[in-house]
Amino acid sequence: MDRLSLATLDRLPAGILRPDYDRTTVATGIVHLGLGAFHRGHQAVYTDALLKDDPRWGILGVSLRSPDARDALRPQGGLYSVSASDGAGHRRRVIGALTDVAVAPENPAGLLARLADPAVRIVSTTVTEKGYSHDPATGALRADDPDIRHDSLNLTHPRSTLGVIVGGLRLRRQQGLPPYVVLACDNLPTNGHTLRGLVIAFAELVDRDLATWIAGEVRFPSTMVDRIVPATTETDRNEVRAALGLDDAWPIVTEPFSQWVIEDDFGGDRPAWDRSGAQFVRDVAPFELMKLRLLNGAHSTLAYLGYLMGCPTVAAAMAKPDLAGLVEDMMRDEVTPTLPTLGGFDIAAYRTALLARFRNPALKHRTMQIAMDGSLKLPQRLLDTIRDRLARDQPITRLALAVAAWMRYVSGTDELGAPIELRDPLAGRLRALADDAGPVAGRLAPTLLSLTSIFGSDLPADARFTTAVMTALESLLRNGTRTTVEQTRRATR
Structure with missing residues (x-):
């Protein structure tokens, strides 16, 4: 069976939504760390819905460990399907918000260079609780974490989430570029505040002047994300294949419900996610x-x-x-x-x-x-x-x-x-x-x-x-x- 791709989009059955914009005009304005099922079934869906009117916010998806997402999605040009399913049936759409997929360990220096692109204005994260190298009881940085120790000495080749974020910010500072906004989308208490503290604590291990600059210049809005997105199973793949008439190597099956509440603290331009159903508030x-x-x-x-x-x-x-x-x-x-x-x-x-x-x-x-x-x-x-x-x-x-x-x-x-x-x-x-x-x-x-x-x-x-x-x-x-x-x-x- 043929693969889902830009060339096969017109073969999708009627009723399956597909990108209504010219994907060749979409620029990468967001780098997302942790390209798992949740991000692709949640934030990427909100972003996809606004690219017709504002194509500046395409997403570079970054896997911090495994090449599985890259291997599945790059042959499809970054396209994948999302099926919102309940007892009443399925509502399916193809998402085109991903401009590319990278695997951080394969080229960490290259990833930092992409973070230094002036077009990138947001770095978002869904790396699960364990991806923040912190003590969940206190919220403090675990400075003895092996990846944190490595990155504090080798920030040009980071392994950790914090190392990637700080490495990119350091490069932008060196090049005289404004910082990007760091947007946490994981289930952490006051996730933006928590991530800010961890980023600054890690930066202090590297360069106190850099830590001071981050504390004064970088914004970390908090968010609340809500959608149940289970891991994709082989049964899911088979059902989606039959519905699309095309092979989708990594489809998303989720629920109809979705909620995204975002602290409106970007300090400038931001995606109009509220037009696609998100809610901007003063206090998340x-x-x-x-x-x-x-x-x-x-x-x-x-x-x-x-x-x-x-x-x-x-x-x-x-x-x-x-x-x-x-x-x-x-x-x-x-x-x-x-x-x-x-x-x-x-x-x-x-x-x-x-x-x-x-x-x-x-x-x-x-x-x-x-x-x-x-x-x-x-x-x-x-x-x-x-x-x-x-x-x-x-x-x-x-x-x-x-x-x-x-x-x-x-x-x-x-x-x-x-x-x-x-x-x-x-x-x-x-x-x-x-x-x-x-x-x-x-x-x-x-x-x-x-x-x-x-x-x-x-x-x-x-x-x-x-x-x-x-x-x-x-x-x-x-x-x-x-x-x-x-x-x-x-x-x-």
Whole structure:
């Protein structure tokens, strides 16, 4: 079967949208670090919709590790399809916003040269929590990270996200060019502020004058991004191939819902993303907090408990009435009271919409995928909510069960004795600690709680937290996940 490309676009079936602009006129105004499924199903879609009126904002997509995206997309001229799917069907479109795809390790100096192009005015990121080389409990730079150590001494050939950003900024400063805007699009608390602090801290390792210049001249708007974009499966590829009549090596299958809230702090020209559905605001923080705690916190809870109950996907986990009910109760009773009031925003309706999105049968969002990198995700998705609850002397029963489920998950085997593949930056250490403690709540919980990079020093010292987690973990190990979820829901209703 022929490949999706500019030459085959006119062979697409009617009803499939395709770029309505001349791609030869599109310039690269954005360099995006972390060319994964999420960016291609979210920010690139918003950008594609405005290129007809403003072709200055094409995207150079950069893979920081693997050549897979380049190998899949470059033969297609950067084109790929996005299918927004739910129980009612599929809405498909072809995205042409990518002007090229680069692989950073293959030519890091060349990447920095492209960052120094005056036409580039935004560098955006979706590198996941682990891509920022920071301590998630404190937000501080991990100066001992091997890539950070390398880049602080070899900034002309960077390996890390921070090294690429600072290396490009240094080159622009040397050439007398204005800096680009750095736009974080990952699920980090106050992501722009967090990334700014990390960039400046790294720059200080290289050149204090450069760090001072960055602090005074570079803007780091915060954002809130929301769309469920599962990893593409072979089944997805086959379904898209049949629908397009063309082979798309890396299609995106996502949900119809999409939200992007952006702090309007660019200091000059910016893409008119609001014309394609994004929202520019003065303060992103309340939206970000709502999404991190309600969507992402619920997702992680479903992932760990659902996986332990034998549910391969979020939709399958939501098909378990007690688990779905427990998550709904947690969102309403334990999470929502910690959120600020958003004038005119209906949080109850947002919760209802989230539950419907979780149940979307067309999305095969794997619980194992969400469970990845839990050591980095727990602090902002669950632990900060717990801190707020404890500060108000409020119960944390369901939230503590989610933390205990993570502990049960990292113990290494499921309830049938099968090994659990742990994908986490701390995987080796977590597995060693769990193996040493054994499947005994009284040993496993304190051992894992000793990881201050995850739990800080405050939570392990709070008996309300440690007792709740220990109680939940003991039940998971003794009674199993299904029974524990049922009992917890009954006890907290």
